[in-house]
Amino acid sequence: MSFASLKLIPELLRAVSDEGYIDPTPIQIKAIPPILGRRDVMGCAQTGTGKTAGFTLPLLQLLAPQANTSSSPARHPIRALILAPTRELAAQVAESVRVYGKHLALRSTIVYGGVDIVPQKQALHGGVEILIATPGRLLDHLEQRTVNLSRVEILVLDEADRMLDMGFLPDITRILAVLPKERQSLLFSATFSEEIRRLAKELLRHPTLIEVAPRNAPADLVTHEVYEVPATRKRALLCHLIRVRDVKQALVFVRMKRDANRLARELQRDGINATAIHSDRSQGEREQALADFKENRATVLVATDIAARGLDIEQLPYVVNYELPYTPEDYVHRIGRTGRAGMPGQAISLVAGDEIKLLAAIEKLLKRSIPKLDVPSGFTPEHAYDRSRRRDEPAPRGASPRTGDADSRPPRSPRHGERERENRPSHGRSSAKLPDFDFTKPYVPAPSSTPKEVPDDLTLPFRGRPKRPTAALLGGTPGPRKSHK
C-alpha cells in the first residue's frame, strides 16, 4: 500500500516523500480514507504509530480547495480546529501541519498558555485555516473575542483521554458549544475508558472506529521489566542499571515536580548527566531540557506525566518508571514514549513495596504479568539501610497522592480562573528547597566504574535472561515492520 493509492493529492505526496516516508503506517491506511470521505472517526492509537499524519494529511487535503494566497484575513477563516492537551503535543502537531502542508497555501497557527497572548492574537487576526490549540488558552481567546470558530468544518481532539485526565472536559464542552453543529469530528485517544466513550457518543456521528493496537496495550516491540526494590535504593539501582546496561538515553518518570528536580540534581551528583522537565519550568527551560536530551547532552530526562505528554523523541531506547503512576493508563502513555515507529525499546519499572498494588492494576490493564527481574544483591531490602534516607525525605509513600503539586494531582476539573494551571509555568524556580543532606548516601558509584568493574553478582541478572518483546507479552508477535524515520 502506497501513499498514492490512498488518493492523496500531489502536494501531500511530495511532502511525505520529502519526509522520507515510503509506506503509510497501519493507522494512516485505516484513517485516511474515511477522513477523506468526510466521516467522523474514533481512533485508538498511541503516539509513535504515525497517527498525527493519519489525521493531518487528509485534513490538509479536505481544506486544499480553499487554499489561497490572498492577504485578506476574511479569505482565511478557521476551518479546522485541533485540540491537544499539552503545549508540547500541540507544538508537535503544529509542526506536522507545517511540514505536511508546506506545498499548500494554507495557513496555520498555534495557541497555548504560558506564553504572551498578544502575538497569538496577531496571528489569529491575520487569518488562518488551521488552528492548533490547548483548551485553556483557546477559551481565553474566545472570551476576549480574538478567535472566531463559526466557520470550523473539522474538529480534531488529539489524546482525548489525556485531556479528560487533566480536567479539560468543562473547557472542551464550552468550546464545542461555539462550533458549528454541521462539522466533521475526529477523536484520537491512546486508551478508551468509559468516559472517553461517553464523550465520543456526544461528539461523533456514526463514526468509523479504528484501532491499530490491542486496546489499552502499550506499543509492541517494548520489553517490560520490573525490579522490586525499596524506595531508598531506587536511585542507586538506577545509576547501576544506567552504567551496566550502558544506557545512552533514558526518560525517567516520577510523579511530582519537586521529585523530578531533586532526582535530576542527585543523578548529576552521581556523575550522570540529567535534566528535568515538568510543568513548573518555563517554556524556555522545557525546550532547553528537551534539546539537551535529544542531542545527547543529557543521558537522563526526568519527567512528570503531564510534562512528558506528546514528547516525540526518536529512537528512545529506555523508559524508566522510577515511581509507578497512580493510574494504570498512564503506564501505557509513558511506555508510548519508547518502541516508536518500529524501534525497539525497554520499559523498566522500579517498584517499592507500597507500589505493588499499582503494579497489579497495570498488569490487570495489560492483561499480562510483567517479568520481575532479580534485584542485584546490593539493592535488596536486607542490604538497604535507612541511613540512606535523607531527613527531609518522607517515609515510603502510600498510594494516595500528596497535594500541592499539579503534576501529581488526581484528575479534577479546574475551577474558574485556574485554566492556565496546566499550560502556564509558574515563574521562577520550583519551590522545592535544596534538601538538608545526610552525606552517607546509599550508593556512590566510582566515576570510573564500567560494566567490567561491577561485581559479577550485580551483573548476572541482566545477562542471559531472555527479553520478551511486548508483543509476546500481549499474546502475539509483531510482524515484519518497515523501519520508520
Ligand code: AMP
Ligand atoms: P506520531 O505517532 O504521529 O507521533 O508519529 C511518530 C513518528 O513517526 C514521527 O516521527 C513521524 O515523523 C513518523 N512517521 C509518521 N508517518 C510515517 C510513515 N508513514 N513512515 C515513516 N515514519 C512516519
